[in-house]
Amino acid sequence: MNCFLIDDDPDDQEIFCMALDEIGESVKCEFASDGVEAIKKLTEGNYKPDLIFIDMNMPRMNGNTCLQEIKKIEGMQSVPVYMYSTSAEPEAVAATKKSGAAGFIVKPTSVSELSETLKFCLRNNV
Amino acid sequence: MTIDLEVENGNHLRLKEDLHSFLYKKAELKPCYHYDCTLGQWLYTRGIVLYKNVAEVHALERIHTEIHNKISDCVKYRQEGKSDYPYEDTYKSVEDLSEQLGVLLKQVKEKIGEQMKKGEDIIYLANKGETLNKKMQERNADLMQEHQTLSDFFMQAPGLFCVLKGPQHTFQLVNPYYKQIIGDRELKGKDIRSAMPELEGQGVFELLDKVYLRQRSFSGKEIPIFFDKGKGIQEKAFVNFIYKPIINRKKETTGILVFGYDVSEQVNLRKQSEESEARLKLAMDAAEMGSFEWNMNTRDFVYSERLSKIYGYSKKAKITHKDFVDAIHPDDKKIRIHAIEESLRTGVLFYEARIVRPDKHIRWIKFSGRIIFDRNRNPQRMYGTALDVTEQKMIAEHLEKKVKERTKELMIKNDLLNRQKELSESVINSSIDNIAVFDTKLNYVIMNEHGLQAYKKKPEKIIGKRVDKAFPQLAKSEFLRDLKRALKGETIHNFNYRSPILKGYFEVSMIPLKDNEGKVFGVLTVAHDNGYIVEASERLIAANKKLEEKNLVLEKNNRELESFRYIANHDLQEPLRKIQMFTGLIKKNIKDETLVKEYIDNVSKASRSMSDIIRAVLNFSVLSRNDERFKEIDLNTVLEDVTAELQPVIDMKKATINCANLLPVEGSYRQLKQLFSCILSNSLKFADKKPTVTISSKIILTKGVDLHTHSKVNKYVELIFKDNGIGFEQKYAEQIFKMFKRLQTSHLYPGAGIGLAIVKKVVDNHQGHIFVKSEPGKGTAFYIYFPVL
Numbered sequence: 025m026n027c028f029l030i031d032d033d034p035d036d037q038e039i040f041c042m043a044l045d046e047i048g049e050s051v052k053c054e055f056a057s058d059g060v061e062a063i064k065k066l067t068e069g070n071y072k073p074d075l076i077f078i079d080m081n082m083p084r085m086n087g088n089t090c091l092q093e094i095k096k097i098e099g100m101q102s103v104p105v106y107m108y109s110t111s112a113e114p115e116a117v118a119a120t121k122k123s124g125a126a127g128f129i130v131k132p133t134s135v136s137e138l139s140e141t142l143k144f145c146l147r148n149n150v
Numbered sequence: 151m152t153i154d155l156e157v158e159n160g161n162h163l164r165l166k167e168d169l170h171s172f173l174y175k176k177a178e179l180k181p182c183y184h185y186d187c188t189l190g191q192w193l194y195t196r197g198i199v200l201y202k203n204v205a206e207v208h209a210l211e212r213i214h215t216e217i218h219n220k221i222s223d224c225v226k227y228r229q230e231g232k233s234d235y236p237y238e239d240t241y242k243s244v245e246d247l248s249e250q251l252g253v254l255l256k257q258v259k260e261k262i263g264e265q266m267k268k269g270e271d272i273i274y275l276a277n278k279g280e281t282l283n284k285k286m287q288e289r290n291a292d293l294m295q296e297h298q299t300l301s302d303f304f305m306q307a308p309g310l311f312c313v314l315k316g317p318q319h320t321f322q323l324v325n326p327y328y329k330q331i332i333g334d335r336e337l338k339g340k341d342i343r344s345a346m347p348e349l350e351g352q353g354v355f356e357l358l359d360k361v362y363l364r365q366r367s368f369s370g371k372e373i374p375i376f377f378d379k380g381k382g383i384q385e386k387a388f389v390n391f392i393y394k395p396i397i398n399r400k401k402e403t404t405g406i407l408v409f410g411y412d413v414s415e416q417v418n419l420r421k422q423s424e425e426s427e428a429r430l431k432l433a434m435d436a437a438e439m440g441s442f443e444w445n446m447n448t449r450d451f452v453y454s455e456r457l458s459k460i461y462g463y464s465k466k467a468k469i470t471h472k473d474f475v476d477a478i479h480p481d482d483k484k485i486r487i488h489a490i491e492e493s494l495r496t497g498v499l500f501y502e503a504r505i506v507r508p509d510k511h512i513r514w515i516k517f518s519g520r521i522i523f524d525r526n527r528n529p530q531r532m533y534g535t536a537l538d539v540t541e542q543k544m545i546a547e548h549l550e551k552k553v554k555e556r557t558k559e560l561m562i563k564n565d566l567l568n569r570q571k572e573l574s575e576s577v578i579n580s581s582i583d584n585i586a587v588f589d590t591k592l593n594y595v596i597m598n599e600h601g602l603q604a605y606k607k608k609p610e611k612i613i614g615k616r617v618d619k620a621f622p623q624l625a626k627s628e629f630l631r632d633l634k635r636a637l638k639g640e641t642i643h644n645f646n647y648r649s650p651i652l653k654g655y656f657e658v659s660m661i662p663l664k665d666n667e668g669k670v671f672g673v674l675t676v677a678h679d680n681g682y683i684v685e686a687s688e689r690l691i692a693a694n695k696k697l698e699e700k701n702l703v704l705e706k707n708n709r710e711l712e713s714f715r716y717i718a719n720h721d722l723q724e725p726l727r728k729i730q731m732f733t734g735l736i737k738k739n740i741k742d743e744t745l746v747k748e749y750i751d752n753v754s755k756a757s758r759s760m761s762d763i764i765r766a767v768l769n770f771s772v773l774s775r776n777d778e779r780f781k782e783i784d785l786n787t788v789l790e791d792v793t794a795e796l797q798p799v800i801d802m803k804k805a806t807i808n809c810a811n812l813l814p815v816e817g818s819y820r821q822l823k824q825l826f827s828c829i830l831s832n833s834l835k836f837a838d839k840k841p842t843v844t845i846s847s848k849i850i851l852t853k854g855v856d857l858h859t860h861s862k863v864n865k866y867v868e869l870i871f872k873d874n875g876i877g878f879e880q881k882y883a884e885q886i887f888k889m890f891k892r893l894q895t896s897h898l899y900p901g902a903g904i905g906l907a908i909v910k911k912v913v914d915n916h917q918g919h920i921f922v923k924s925e926p927g928k929g930t931a932f933y934i935y936f937p938v939l
Binding site: 039084109131132135 | 716719720723724727728730731734735738752882
């Protein structure tokens, strides 16, 4: 199983890894610090993750734009994309759903909580 | 009698001159007839008799007569004052005739001059004898004529005339008139008894016998005699006659001369007049008219019964002329005297006066009558009638009273109408609207005082003038077009009419004025000054604009509030979440000292970040309350203060800040300090080598710079901050001024992401503009423009 997290916050990247470790299964994870970097990674080379997580608030390109750009990439339309954000503004949730997001995850306040959520996501997309 | 024809020529030329003097120099001229002048006398006693075969003499007579007639006419008409007589033409023809006369006189002298000298008088005398003989014959003829006339007179006399002969009164001579009266029968040679047997018993025969025997004349007056006119017709005639005995030299009666005339007509007329008098009396009684006759010589006063009744006396009472006069009301005596005086002049009496009856009743009497004068115009008698007109008078007085009352009523009404007129005029004139009335020819009939004042015109320059003559600006105007429509019966309201005369806005009403039959006879226009409404609406527009501006500010504030909400929800949430997250991890790994230290670092980093955000938000919110009074700020001082605060960072980064003398700007010291602080912090923060910041300022003209918007300001202070930092792509130039927009990840360049939003806010507060130019790796330059007020 391959996950791809796009988030500019290194703390969050670390916490995300901890949560995946707690799940304990053989889940690999790669990172991008912002949308521009992520698009680059997805278009150049042969990288095709099974699941994508996008932080909503990033410099240069925000989460929703990043989602739309990914959906334009050939072969990426079928990959489930989860939005990942501190807050869940209803407008933002609706907008991402429209853009084709599979779900909206509010960043939890503990690692175990996050790992539970991710477990659920992984199970749904086996 | 001899004449000198040359002298005569001279005489008549003089006569012509005299006529000229008379006509043009007002000299006197007596008319001289053609048979009076010497030439005329000669012509009529000698000339045309002796020389009747000489044509020139006859021509002379004709011309001569014509000359005298024309002169006589001129004199006559001029003296009568006739102005339309052709005096001048007549004088010219006299001039021509005089000339002809001269020529004729010469010709006559040539023909008969010698003869005239020799034997004119002989011929004259011979002629005279002939004349005498003729006169004798004429005398005889006259006598014959006289005889015939007498005979004719006797026979044709309009009277009865006959001669009776002998004691049997035998008709010897009877004139035709006599026969006509008594009927046509043979009388001559018959005695009267057998000729006119119908006279038997009428006393005629006896009378004739008496005259015959006694030799005394008898005359009878209006004697009625019945004649038998034959065919059984009896006719009555009234006859005046004289029987005169014819007595011979021996004093014996030989016959009777009868002369008489028929007076039947006079007698009948008199009888008729007596009858009509009776009828008049009846008529007067019916009209209740009294009559009187006053002999002004004998003072006898005769009156009708009706008169005494009118005067309130009994039938038997005797009224004298004095009573008659005394009864006149004292106040009306003057009227009578005046009327009498007038009647003595004109012969006609007429007056109305009151009389006082014995029982003190007052009656109105109308007197009318005539005065009879003798040949010397001395008044003789006065005839008159008196009519009681009291009732008529009372009716007349009643009517007069009614008329007076009605007149008074009308005057009151008139007064009322006048007052109404004054009232309506004062209402019109006190109106603050411009009111005018036009007739069908577009002429001004009325303009109220407000209108006259507004147009600064005198009434005589407007009233009676056509609208486009009084105001040439109105020709082809909306006003004139509407006025013509109103004259066709349309009521017009123009709510926003712009007057080309008064340069203002009016609400104009045009109301057609119609008579009882609905025909338009004029238009009433009322123009109400809309200026204040327009002004009010302008104020409203201004207020709206202000509101819109306020709205924009509010919208902006709302957007900012929205940002604050986002801050609360997201930016403050995030460090909090991290703090929770790491404290959870600390709890879990409490025995691993290294991990715990690391997590505690993370927690303090997150709480610092939170503190930064709260401070920045506070700073920003203070800026939103932009209610400071601006003053001139020395930017050099601001820069000094800011560099002092940032000194630790400057030292740490080994940064250089270059600055020439900065120009002052109008503004808030506190806000400008924030601006300097934010920009310099950013330059120090986003640097990958030793930071260098260069600050400069200058005055520029608005037209020399593109501000991307319209500006009312002419000059700006241009303030430029230039650094050698990491820069960014120019496409992000707009985004950087938004709150919490980061171009860089926060773990490399920590910060609240609010600094440039503050900068933008300060610039906005100063009515300024800000632009940024940047290139990744080469540095960033901020261009800020503060208005020079």
